[in-house]
Amino acid sequence: MTKRSSVIGSALAVLLSTVFIATLPAAPQDAAGSSRSPRETGLAAPVGEEWRRQGLATFDAVWRTVHETYFDPAFGGLDWQAVRDQLRPKVLAARSPDEQRAVIREMLRRLGQSHFALLSRTDDGALRGPALPPIEVRVADGQLFVVRVTSRALDVRPGDRIVAIDNRPVDELLARIDPDDPRRAEMAWRAAMRELSGLSGSMVHLDLVAPDGTERRTPAVRVVPPGEMVTVGNLPSIRAHLVREERRTGDGRRIGIIRFNVWMTAIAEPFAQAIDAFRDADGLVIDLRGNPGGLAEMIRGIAGHLIDEAVPIGYLRMRDLELEFIVNPRRSTSDGRAVRPYAGPVAVLVDELTASASECFAAGLQALGRARVFGRRTAGQALPASTQQLLNGDVLLYAVGDFSTPDGRRLEGRGVEPDVEVSLDPAQLAAGRDAETAAIEWLLSLQ
DSSP: OOEEEEOOOOGGGEEEOHHHHHHSOOOOOOTTOOOOOTTOOOOOOOOTTHHHHHHHHHHHHHHHHHHHHOSOTTGGGOOHHHHHHHHHHHHHHOSSHHHHHHHHHHHHHTTOOSSOEEEOTTOTTOOSSSBBOSEEEEEETTEEEEEEEOOTTSSOOTTOEEEEETTEEHHHHHHTSOTTOTTHHHHHHHHHHHHHOBSTTOEEEEEEEOTTSOEEEEEEEOBOOSSEEEOOTTSOOEEEOEEEEEEEOTTSOEEEEEEESSBOGGGHHHHHHHHHHTTTOSEEEEEOTTOOEEETTHHHHHHTTTOOSOOEEEEEEOSSEEEEEEOOOOOBOTTSOBOOOOOSOEEEEEOTTOOTHHHHHHHHHHHTTSOEEEESOOOOOOOOEEEEEOTTSOEEEEEOOEEEOTTOOBOTTTOOOOSEEOOOOHHHHHTTOSHHHHHHHHHHHTO
């Protein structure tokens, strides 16, 4: 019988999306040491044929870990023992460590779930450097579009389609991705990010097509993204940052906007300060577009800035235990002032790269009737996960539970369906309209 308890804090509360892992592998370290690889373990490369033994031991360890921790003892009907029996001989026959890794990854793919990944020091999808041009991009209908520009000095605008990066056609990048893969858009985005990345101060040339068909080529200087470098265990580091903005209407109404890129403790206090600044605002927008997740435990505290009741925002089902994610109402500030959680209307923005803890938060607020969700269906990668260092120096990410919303919806493989769908429309982006403007219009209509 499954037992239920409240989540108080646990190593198993680490909730990270495959997007986060796959897009932030080891990047070359810059002069300030701002980027490092948690997979650079210091383990010596195996000598001679020792890699064969290590690879087999790694395969066995991965199989055993999943066998002992997978949240569904029936494995959804998958014969996990048969998977081992079929694939283990392929590890023995492999001609290199990378071929062994390919077999392990095939084993994990058989599960058909997110948050199962083998992170290797030899991954060829690594970023080429810690810096990127000051733009955000998304893939839609097999094309790469600019959705946000963070530098006014750059001759790039939202809605522009990127057709080549440093003379390499984007079509060539996308052609290597299986068109039937359900994660095609995510994988295409990762491929584009790799091409866009490089060393700080280096130049990248973009061939662009505007929504009206105008073509142009523009240079962009790569810069290190803002934020504080944070790391969880042996997973890749990321820069955590939060931005708050305010929109005012002619009649003096205020809409607060809070945008953050990952669920890490570094954003907890900035979020609290942003809520404090917007406590009397007429509406609040929380932008989770492109946010791949982070620490699951944080959704309780962040939700507590918006909900004044200790109610479940979701449930985590493990093999023998069900945990309740209980909202932690925030009734005081870090400097000791008594306050109440923000009580005004809330909009949450999501897209296809919104994943993991971000999905759980958005869906939880949606199910509780506390927020209206705008944008595009999320990634559907919502399994809490843990990590394990392996003998060969690789890192195993493996799911340990399944998340459901207060109204019983599973998010894995489904994602969060927005209340208001806002498609990626280049012409609308060029005109300055997107999910944010739709959300603000809704908030203002309530007044």
